[in-house]
Amino acid sequence: xxxxxxxxxxxxxxxxxxxxxxxxxxxxxxxxxxxxxxxxxxxxxxxxxxxxxxxxxxxxxxxxxxxxxxxxxxxxxxxxxxxxxxxxxxxxxxxxxxxxxxxxxxxxxxxxxxxxxxxxxxxxxxxxxxxxxxxxxxxxxxxxxxxxxxxxxxxxxxxxxxxxxxxxxxxxxxxxxxxxxxxxxxxxxxxxxxxxxxxxxxxxxxxxxxxxxxxxxxxxxxxxxxxxxxxxxxxxxxxxxxxxxxxxxxxxxxxxxxxxxxxxxxxx
Amino acid sequence: xxxxxxxxxxxxxxxxxxxxxxxxxxxxxxxxxxxxxxxxxxxxxxxxxxxxxxxxxxxxxxxxxxxxxxxxxxxxxxxxxxxxxxxxxxxxxxxxxxxxxxxxxxxxxxxxxxxxxxxxxxxxxxxxxxxxxxxxxxxxxxxxxxxxxxxxxxxxxxxxxxxxxxxxxxxxxxxxxxxxxxxxxxxxxxxxxxxxxxxxxxxxxxxxxxxxxxxxxxxxxxxxxxxxxxxxxxxxxxxxxxxxxxxxxxxxxxxxxxxxxxxxxxxxxxxxxxxxxxxxxxxxxxxxxxxxxxxxxxxxxxxxxxxxxxxxxxxxxxxxxxxxxxxxxxxxxxxxxxxxxxxxxxxxxxxxxxxxxxxxxxxxxxxxxxxxxxxxxxxxxxxxxxxxxxxxxxxxxxxxxxxxxxxxxxxxxxxxxxxxxxxxxxxxxxxxxxxxxxxxx
Numbered sequence: 219x220x221x222x223x224x225x226x227x228x229x230x231x232x233x234x235x236x237x238x239x240x241x242x243x244x245x246x247x248x249x250x251x252x253x254x255x256x257x258x259x260x261x262x263x264x265x266x267x268x269x270x271x272x273x274x275x276x277x278x279x280x281x282x283x284x285x286x287x288x289x290x291x292x293x294x295x296x297x298x299x300x301x302x303x304x305x306x307x308x309x310x311x312x313x314x315x316x317x318x319x320x321x322x323x324x325x326x327x328x329x330x331x332x333x334x335x336x337x338x339x340x341x342x343x344x345x346x347x348x349x350x351x352x353x354x355x356x357x358x359x360x361x362x363x364x365x366x367x368x369x370x371x372x373x374x375x376x377x378x379x380x381x382x383x384x385x386x387x388x389x390x391x392x393x394x395x396x397x398x399x400x401x402x403x404x405x406x407x408x409x410x411x412x413x414x415x416x417x418x419x420x421x422x423x424x425x426x427x428x429x430x431x432x433x434x435x436x437x438x439x440x441x442x443x444x445x446x447x448x449x450x451x452x453x454x455x456x457x458x459x460x461x462x463x464x465x466x467x468x469x470x471x472x473x474x475x476x477x478x479x480x481x482x483x484x485x486x
Numbered sequence: 487x488x489x490x491x492x493x494x495x496x497x498x499x500x501x502x503x504x505x506x507x508x509x510x511x512x513x514x515x516x517x518x519x520x521x522x523x524x525x526x527x528x529x530x531x532x533x534x535x536x537x538x539x540x541x542x543x544x545x546x547x548x549x550x551x552x553x554x555x556x557x558x559x560x561x562x563x564x565x566x567x568x569x570x571x572x573x574x575x576x577x578x579x580x581x582x583x584x585x586x587x588x589x590x591x592x593x594x595x596x597x598x599x600x601x602x603x604x605x606x607x608x609x610x611x612x613x614x615x616x617x618x619x620x621x622x623x624x625x626x627x628x629x630x631x632x633x634x635x636x637x638x639x640x641x642x643x644x645x646x647x648x649x650x651x652x653x654x655x656x657x658x659x660x661x662x663x664x665x666x667x668x669x670x671x672x673x674x675x676x677x678x679x680x681x682x683x684x685x686x687x688x689x690x691x692x693x694x695x696x697x698x699x700x701x702x703x704x705x706x707x708x709x710x711x712x713x714x715x716x717x718x719x720x721x722x723x724x725x726x727x728x729x730x731x732x733x734x735x736x737x738x739x740x741x742x743x744x745x746x747x748x749x750x751x752x753x754x755x756x757x758x759x760x761x762x763x764x765x766x767x768x769x770x771x772x773x774x775x776x777x778x779x780x781x782x783x784x785x786x787x788x789x790x791x792x793x794x795x796x797x798x799x800x801x802x803x804x805x806x807x808x809x810x811x812x813x814x815x816x817x818x819x820x821x822x823x824x825x826x827x828x829x830x831x832x833x834x835x836x837x838x839x840x841x842x843x844x845x846x847x848x849x850x851x852x853x854x855x856x857x858x859x860x861x862x863x864x865x866x867x868x869x870x871x872x873x874x875x876x877x878x879x880x881x882x883x884x885x886x887x888x889x890x891x892x893x894x895x896x897x898x899x900x901x902x903x904x905x906x907x908x909x910x911x912x913x914x915x916x917x918x919x920x921x922x923x924x925x926x927x
Contacts, residue, residue, distance in 0.1 A: 331493045371493050371497075409495065410495060455508055463512065
């Protein structure tokens, strides 16, 4: 909870209406004014009346709340989702930024590599600054007698239960109902590689073109971790390698180049 | 930081792929990655990229007394450093086994092969010789550091120019680059290392292993050769048993690769020489490729500069003006003066406000006592103000004290901690108010 905040001084910080900046580049320090606060610009506000009139406005990654609206803390493009039913009834704002280094966030589904066992937890490397801990009971159907068969070096797909900057992250392989819903130990074959976080988010978007085009090439299994790791398995080594190389190259390829490359491959 | 562990499925997949003679990036077993050589603005500075592995080399020279047992030879000094930016597992200051091994290989390749004529580095026998120092820095580790480092080393040595020297009797004159053109080193031949990675007890062989392949290999064979097919050094590590014809086959492959790489190096050196002679652009800035991230693509946006002046004036008008200036020093005794008064110690305040999360504070006025010659003023300045006639102080650090003192001018202080201590302890010390910059959470 914060007390009154003084109005930000001029200079580099710009105040602009949030809706005007959607799709534009925003820089850290920019202030985005929300409609509810437009009239009260410059006055001291208590954060109690920060609610938008229609519903709860979701302040997504790259943004923080401040007096008058939202404060940008990462550089990138500002995105908006319009008000609709559901969790973020008042709409959502976030900043699309590009980064390779992953920082654990609660609720993210990630691919981890088991590095060791310590007591009754597994130590899992997720690419962050600390290794995550995964209790052995956090698998579907695991009991004290029936332990999961996890070896050092195995791949785990799980989600973060606890992830903040003060403690080591904790992950689990079951959801809140106790079911695995796709999480758990990833199979033995296949290949793991790393890409940037922006590409992962692009691939996870609904109706992603890249995945659709690739699925017309060969059948394959794909696991995307929000920490930048991708696991691919296709029928043969050659097919797996092709998919790996295309996904890695998608970072720098335009849509036409990608279509050309895929056309060449499916022609072969 | 700990290195990222290798998962079981990755190592299994890599070994399976190698058994099917497939590599991750689509190369053949005997193929090298792309070698790119780019030169810096100075002589003797170059960056070599072998795929994604990057090594920076810098050569420098100095006149020193020679070693007592070799009075007519110059001194060569080689140093390879694994920068922490190259891979997460590299830590500064930790002498790992890999580092020792790489340094020894570079020394054997470049020093023991006598590729540089050390006799030509002698200026006055027994008194002054040139010491040539080669520094190699690994900037990115994607496998096969030794090859990239040896190419970078020999290219930098070929590219380097030392100052011209003339000896007349007892007099030694070292000419600056403006007086006489610097002189290249005398290099007999160019030894280049080629690495071979072995898998499955020597059954499978890969040239120029990438980082993933290096993690799963059984053993490594490094052969350093020059284009005249002379082997300068050969080293096998990893404890694998190699058969004679395997080694002979590797040396034949090495001869082919070294010939190609030497040609590439000669061409790069010639291009750079031409660019410098014709006055064209040279240096690292010209050789950086443009890789656009197409995930987010935007057309360039025009910036509206119509109201910039008004905005600037508005900012200046809204800023608090500096408060009054005390110009009357009070002389206590000769040598001790007081100008203005210090403000109360706010240590108590500081601890309370550390517990709450207070918002950012504006810069507030302070008084400082200086020597009586200097003018002292109270200044309320925020860092973000940019008045046109004041220098801009940029400091992000919470601990740093940045005080710019100019005689007869306003000292500018940052909003962070400022703690000016008295130089003369006999003078009265005034405590400054300590301020901590708290980021808005």
